[in-house]
Amino acid sequence: MNQIDTLPPLREVIATHGLVARKALGQNFLLDLNLTARIARVAGDLSDMDVLEVGPGPGGLTRGLLAEGARRVLAIEKDARCLPALAEIAAAYPGRLQVIEGDALAVDPLAHLTPPIAVCANLPYNVGTELLVRWLTPAEWPPFWSTLTLMFQKEVAERIVAQPGSKAYGRLALLAQWRTDARIALTLPPGAFSPPPKVHSAVVHLKALPEPRFPAQAKILERVVATAFNQRRKMLRASLKGLGPDIEDRLNSVGIPPTERAEQVSLEAFCALARTFEKDRR
Template identity: 55%
Template sequence: MRDVISRHGLAARHALGQHFLLDGNLTDRIVREAGDLTGRHVIEVGPGPGGLTRSLLASPAASVTAIELDSRAVGAVSELAETAGGRLRVIEADALTVDLPALVPPPRQVIANLPYNIASPLLVGWLRQAAAFERLTLMFQQEVAERICAPPGTSAYGRLSVLAQWCCDARIVMRIPPAAFTPPPKVWSAVIGLTPHPAQPEPALFARMESLTAAAFGQRRKMLRGALRGLGGEALLDKAGIAAERRAETLTVAEFDRLVRVLADDPPVR
């Protein structure tokens, strides 16, 4: 792997959020955490020099589609396609602009060491389409991973927690120290397994939940009566049976679900 990095001039770029995981034992473990990949079409975002890609190709996955913005990494990963028997496709593109479900047929999984600088917006975009995926196995900075999986009443619980847990069962399955990466980041990383719930919100309802959670957590110290004033305030909370004096971090995901459905049935007059 270090030879691949050298030949392709693949020094990690901070602007691209690159930290390469080269340890085959760790990449193999990430793939195992995704479950049995037999017959699955896997999408990898940000393959870099191809460490995780190699482990994916060693699995029984039906195909691997790697999306990479960095042309240097595209060249490095494309070398693997020559011996992959047609199972690997490399696409040079910005993952934020790609419609993943349009790339491969179901059953689909996303397995990726995400670029740190776009990890959260990527996740929110995929949550909007959660019904299209069987599972997502994703690496984040540990702090972000803990926010995604945080329970109500904790300092880490916030908008990302609600959106992820509303759509998926989310749990941390691995923690990885900085020394495992080249170059080592300043923080630990963690891998999350996200399994979409059988029933998913319609796009319009998801959009309302985005607005609701943005308002609720936008000023965490405010009581909900003030934080949600623009969405109906006390009247909205009363209809949902939620005390106006509570703060956003005390609401469960089920309470946010109740609140957003009331909001959808009776949107505020503007």
């Protein structure tokens, strides 16, 4: 029998500890332990990995990660009400779960983790995208993590894997696909959560590439992409004019029509454009 079977059902845990989900914290609890186990399996073989989990709540996914064999889990939880429930899980898995009370945006997980490291989390809706961008834009690459397995609103998940020409394609897709292989692994209906959100959710799996897919300096690429999509309905010769008076020449030099709009431009082309600005810094 798995140790997970010795712990009470999540609904009982929530009732015992009075864990009513709080909208202000972006909380929507996933109660089906079969689903949390499936999400843990999406992350792959965790037996030789430390796992970072953000926003564990009552610990449904935490239990899944431990039961599926994670070497060790570091769970960062902002809501102190959840700590007693997480302590019960830690007692069931001695030495394998560390819980830190705090804001994931302020905690340095590397002080508590040993590589290789996977990140697996049902992210609070209100900080999910910000955390993802941070993990995709470290000062050095490869990052501290090998994979990210993350729950988002389905709309955000679709933005991560979007292709040129689609309305969902933008800065998030380019940041993710430049340095990772990204795919949607699982879609979940509102009814899978308590309370049910108003939208569907999806699990995205991102595997870090050893180096970016195309050469470019990160800060320059991020600036070019952010500028282009800040006015995504404008032609690039207009939306990017603030980057330099010769922007049309630069666009033409890498084969991007100046009349193109940002959502039509491939990742490879954006990287080529970013490289034209690198030459200015030499």
